Amino acid sequence: MSNHLAIATVTAALRLRLEQDLQAHLTGASATTIRPISPPSTSLPAPGVNIFLFQVTPNTALRNEALPTRGSSGQLLQRPVIALDLHYLLSFYGTETKQEPQVAMGIVARSLQAQPTLTRTLIEQAVAAASHLEGSDLVDSLQQVRFFPTMASVEDIWKLWSVFQTPYVLSATYQASVVLIEGPTAPRAPALPVRGLAAQARALRQPVIERVLSQATGDAEPSAGQPILVGHRLILQGQGLLARTQTPKADTLVRIGDVELAPESASPDALVVLLPTSLKSGVQRVQVVHQEQLGGVARRGAESSAVALVLQPDATFAKVAEGIEVTLSPQVQKGQRAVLLLNQYGAPAGTEPKAYSFPLVVNAPAATLTFPISTVAAGDYLLRVQVDGAESPLVFSEAEGRYAQPRLTLP
Numbered sequence: 001m002s003n004h005l006a007i008a009t010v011t012a013a014l015r016l017r018l019e020q021d022l023q024a025h026l027t028g029a030s031a032t033t034i035r036p037i038s039p040p041s042t043s044l045p046a047p048g049v050n051i052f053l054f055q056v057t058p059n060t061a062l063r064n065e066a067l068p069t070r071g072s073s074g075q076l077l078q079r080p081v082i083a084l085d086l087h088y089l090l091s092f093y094g095t096e097t098k099q100e101p102q103v104a105m106g107i108v109a110r111s112l113q114a115q116p117t118l119t120r121t122l123i124e125q126a127v128a129a130a131s132h133l134e135g136s137d138l139v140d141s142l143q144q145v146r147f148f149p150t151m152a153s154v155e156d157i158w159k160l161w162s163v164f165q166t167p168y169v170l171s172a173t174y175q176a177s178v179v180l181i182e183g184p185t186a187p188r189a190p191a192l193p194v195r196g197l198a199a200q201a202r203a204l205r206q207p208v209i210e211r212v213l214s215q216a217t218g219d220a221e222p223s224a225g226q227p228i229l230v231g232h233r234l235i236l237q238g239q240g241l242l243a244r245t246q247t248p249k250a251d252t253l254v255r256i257g258d259v260e261l262a263p264e265s266a267s268p269d270a271l272v273v274l275l276p277t278s279l280k281s282g283v284q285r286v287q288v289v290h291q292e293q294l295g296g297v298a299r300r301g302a303e304s305s306a307v308a309l310v311l312q313p314d315a316t317f318a319k320v321a322e323g324i325e326v327t328l329s330p331q332v333q334k335g336q337r338a339v340l341l342l343n344q345y346g347a348p349a350g351t352e353p354k355a356y357s358f359p360l361v362v363n364a365p366a367a368t369l370t371f372p373i374s375t376v377a378a379g380d381y382l383l384r385v386q387v388d389g390a391e392s393p394l395v396f397s398e399a400e401g402r403y404a405q406p407r408l409t410l411p
Contacts, residue, residue: 005136006179007056010086010145012133013118013126014176015051021111022048026103029094036091038166047094049104054160059083059178080183086176087150089160091169101170109149112174117144143180150175207288207304211237227393229314230279230330233264236271236288243290243301251291255303256311257284277330281313282388315392317383317406323358323372324408326385328392331367338362338387340371345380345407354379373410380409 002009015031022029030045036052037044044050062083090108094100123139138145152160152173161168213222213235222235236254243251253260254273257280263271271288286309290301314329324340332338340358347353358371369385383406385392397404 002138002141002179002181003136004181005133006138006141006181007053007084007086009123009127009133009136009138010118010176010179011051011053011088012130013123013138014088014147016126016129017118017122018049018051018108018111022104022107025107026094026100029104036089036161036164036166036169044093047100047104048092049108050091050093052089052091053086054089055087057085057087059085062178062180082181084179084181086179088174088176089171090174091171093169105170105172109172112147112149116148117146141180143178145176145179147174147176149173205240205290206302207238207240207242207290209236209238209241209286209288209304209307212286212307212309213237227312228275228309229312229393230275230277231314232275234273234275234286234309236273236286237269238288238304239269241271241288241304242266242268243292253289253291255285255287255289256309260289275311279311279330280333280336280388281311281328281330281390282336283390284309284311310390312390313385313387313392315383315385315406317385317408319408319410320370322370324370324383326369326371328367328369328385328387331365332362332369332387333365334362336362336388338369338371338385340373341384341386341391342373342376342381342410343384344377345382345404347379376410378411380407382407 011033015033019029019031022031026047028047030048032043032045032048032050033052034043034050036050090105092101092104092108094104120139123136127133127136127139150173157168157171161171212228214226214228215222215233215235216226216229217231217233219226222233226232228234234254234256241252252263252266252271254263254271255261256273256275259276259278261273261276263273265272285306287306288304290303292301311330313332316327318325318327326338326340338360340360342354342356342358344353344355354377356373356376358373360369360371362369382394382403384394394403395405396402
């Protein structure tokens with residue numbers, strides 16, 4: 001990498017290189033680095049080549065390789081580096097009747113094709129010959145500058161020479177790539193002395209969730225058909241569920257939505273967590289997350305694939321003057337959509353049971369919602385509330401052979 005003199009050093013080295021090649025094959029030839037102007041002029045080579053840098057662009061391959069990095073206090077921790085491509089217009093001059101411009105172009109084209117890079121010896125010679133380049137460190141750059149011809153249409157050439165407002169002469173465009181310019185040395189934060197090495201490596205074992213069960217308080221065993229409610233215990237069954245540490249419960253977590261929970265009990269094939277009221281009703285993603293102890297520091301390890309579960313709201317219902325009041329656990333959050341569902345219980349024989357739904361948009365967190373109801377026929381109704389698609393459970397009566405609770409009589 002180089003300092004701010006890199007671009008000027010590339011131009012000076014190219015001029016020296018081409019002048020040496022021209023003089024070896026064309027008597028009296030020279031190379032200049034001025035803005036193209038109309039001949040005849042004592043400033044232009046006769047015969048020879050004029051080198052003009054007309055454009056500089058970021059190198060697309062390396063533009064994001066090294067970005068400035070600063071600490072939280074704004075202190076520069078890493079020197080910024082910019083990768084540039086230099087675009088040159090090479091104009092050829094001389095006596096047209098002797099085709100000197102064409103001869104000069106042939107010499108230059110052959111030279112840059114045979115040796116497209118700037119050698120370190122050439123760079124040192126260019127810096128030694130120009131006092132204004134003293135301090136250039138392009139010669140120490142690990143990235144060599146390479147020249148190659150670029151395609152320029154007649155329209156591109158016409159536009160370029162129109163900018164110069166001078167008559168066109170035989171010319172060619174070349175690109176120099178890549179020039180790396182590095183910022184000044186950045187002050188770095190002092191590091192404490194290293195007392196010893198404690199490198200560790202460990203293969204991660206990814207946990208796999210195969211089954212999700214729910215166990216209500218008081219139940220002896222979990223059930224696959226049991227609704228998942230807050231206050232229940234969630235049982236995750238699978239393989240490799242424990243992190244490989246001495247304190248498995250502390251280093252194995254269960255992530256439900258955005259909440260991470262420590263298991264009540266843990267084994268390699270089963271984890272048990274109590275579902276808190278801080279969760280939201282609706283579809284939730286569940287993952288097992290491992291923490292690994294490396295060098296005495298807890299670090300995030302493997303995570304299982306996400307498994308979906310539906311956390312159902314637990315609801316109680318009461319008839320009030322404004323409609324039906326529903327108390328929910330967990331409470332609903334702002335932005336969630338709640339729907340009260342009514343299904344007629346014990347419809348008269350030969351009639352279709354009536355059903356109603358009353359949606360409500362939640363504007364603030366609430367544990368109690370009041371649903372206004374209207375045009376509901378009198379009778380007994382089974383009630384459910386749906387929060388973001390998750391419905392509160394109904395109680396099935398084995399004696400009646402149908403759902404029987406929760407139920408209200410509406411006038």
